[in-house]
Amino acid sequence: MVSRAAAEAMDAADPLARLRRRFGLADDLVYLDGNSLGAPPVTVASALAALQDEWARDLIGGWDGGWWEAPVTVGEKIAPLLGAAPGQVVVTDSTSVNFYKLLVGALRLRPDRSAIATVEGNFPTDRYLIEEVARQWGVRVDERPAAEAASIGSDTAVLTLTHVDYRSGAMHDLPGLTSAAHDVGALVLWDLSHSVGAMPLSLDAAGVDLAVGCSYKYLNGGPGAPAWCYVAHRHQGAIESPLPGWLSHAEPFAMADRFRPSAGMRRLLTGTPPMLSLRALDAALDVFAVVTMASLRHKSLALGDLFIALADDRLTGLGFAVITPRPHGDRGSQVSLCRHDAADLLPRLAARGVIADHRPPDVLRFGLAPLYVRFVDVWDAVERLATLGEPLVGAADSGVGPETSPGISPEISPEISPEMSTGISSDRP
Numbered sequence: 211m212v213s214r215a216a217a218e219a220m221d222a223a224d225p226l227a228r229l230r231r232r233f234g235l236a237d238d239l240v241y242l243d244g245n246s247l248g249a250p251p252v253t254v255a256s257a258l259a260a261l262q263d264e265w266a267r268d269l270i271g272g273w274d275g276g277w278w279e280a281p282v283t284v285g286e287k288i289a290p291l292l293g294a295a296p297g298q299v300v301v302t303d304s305t306s307v308n309f310y311k312l313l314v315g316a317l318r319l320r321p322d323r324s325a326i327a328t329v330e331g332n333f334p335t336d337r338y339l340i341e342e343v344a345r346q347w348g349v350r351v352d353e354r355p356a357a358e359a360a361s362i363g364s365d366t367a368v369l370t371l372t373h374v375d376y377r378s379g380a381m382h383d384l385p386g387l388t389s390a391a392h393d394v395g396a397l398v399l400w401d402l403s404h405s406v407g408a409m410p411l412s413l414d415a416a417g418v419d420l421a422v423g424c425s426y427k428y429l430n431g432g433p434g435a436p437a438w439c440y441v442a443h444r445h446q447g448a449i450e451s452p453l454p455g456w457l458s459h460a461e462p463f464a465m466a467d468r469f470r471p472s473a474g475m476r477r478l479l480t481g482t483p484p485m486l487s488l489r490a491l492d493a494a495l496d497v498f499a500v501v502t503m504a505s506l507r508h509k510s511l512a513l514g515d516l517f518i519a520l521a522d523d524r525l526t527g528l529g530f531a532v533i534t535p536r537p538h539g540d541r542g543s544q545v546s547l548c549r550h551d552a553a554d555l556l557p558r559l560a561a562r563g564v565i566a567d568h569r570p571p572d573v574l575r576f577g578l579a580p581l582y583v584r585f586v587d588v589w590d591a592v593e594r595l596a597t598l599g600e601p602l603v604g605a606a607d608s609g610v611g612p613e614t615s616p617g618i619s620p621e622i623s624p625e626i627s628p629e630m631s632t633g634i635s636s637d638r639p
């Protein structure tokens with residue numbers, strides 16, 4: 211069993227430990243929900259204040275002072291995290307909307323094909339949009355078990371997958387499935403919402419056609435930060451968005467009667483960019499200039515290894531099951547546990563200073579954002595969960611940790627005040 215002192219020693223030896231200071235996280239908070247909403251970079255406030263100054267000073271002239279280009283310039287800051295050469299990423303709209311645009315774009319690039327392929331258990335927004343696009347375009351949905359993703363048929367227009375499963379943290383083989391799709395002439399559309407910012411990605415090298423992802427998870431862009439989309443250079447001349455707007459026009463200010471798509475990635479835009487949230491995201495991305503994605507992945511896996519080892523020691527005997535795959539190549543940056551009372555445990559864990567989340571019916575997710583999660587956070591989370599998860603043996607002998615008043619059983623203590631449980635709902639992205 212790894213001791214807390216050993217976890218502290220891991221933090222002391224961690225070259226990334228100093229980065230936690232860049233985020234507004236209380237020292238005693240164990241924040242393991244960065245896979246759902248990243249922590250706030252402290253520089254966002256000054257970045258927004260600078261934007262307010264520009265707005266006050268330049269007024270509408272601000273659009274000529276860099277705002278107009280922001281979807282592209284911020285996209286270029288994300289591109290290296292994706293393994294993408296310049297000119298293939300823009301920041302715009304939400305992940306859901308971008309997914310719609312690229313899914314329809316893919317069907318139009320393969321007009322002779324009749325199926326959209328995906329796997330069971332894909333993220334709800336992707337599934338709903340796949341169904342809807344299939345209905346609009348008269349194609350079939352080929353939803354198959356994950357193990358059969360590589361054997362899609364040659365009627366497939368596009369294979370679309372979420373790289374890291376939001377529930378279990380299981381990770382697909384991105385290069386392997388991309389080439390399997392290409393082998394039958396299909397395109398791939400990857401949803402990288404739970405990957406970007408937590409691991410190196412090689413979209414260009416893998417030959418990926420299309421990708422989308424969130425900016426408010428491991429990229430820390432802030433609640434509702436605009437999402438990004440990637441279109442490989444070779445498709446940019448031909449891809450057609452189903453949501454053309456004046457910003458995607460080749461000459462927006464010509465105010466032409468007929469649509470003519472812009473060259474390059476601007477054709478994936480629709481309307482006016484959300485400058486406040488773009489500027490916050492821009493500031494949040496600065497941290498990636500001082501780390502390598504390889505070092506982030508290394509730490510993320512070490513945090514996961516520690517979590518799984520401690521869970522084996524302390525939690526599996528209490529009826530918890532680790533549902534995240536153990537091999538490094540098969541998991542993302544979260545560890546998920548199953549137990550029947552997961553929904554009840556979550557607010558009680560929050561009352562003990564550990565923020566995680568719950569997915570129905572019985573999954574507890576622990577996001578291990580390597581920029582700010584500490585090894586002691588993992589240790590404390592498992593220990594507090596073990597204390598909560600133990601069968602109740604009576605108020606006097608409950609093994610209550612120091613975070614609860616002495617002598618009060620966690621079962622009867624008033625730890626779940628309404629304020630504490632507010633916002634710990636299970637329906638966040």
Ligand SMILES: *Cc1c(COP(=O)(O)O)cnc(C)c1O
Binds near residue numbers: 336424
């Ligand atoms: C979080 C998440 C989304 C969220 O999409 P929004 O449009 O930002 O709400 C989409 N896809 C996946 C796989 C996600 O994990």
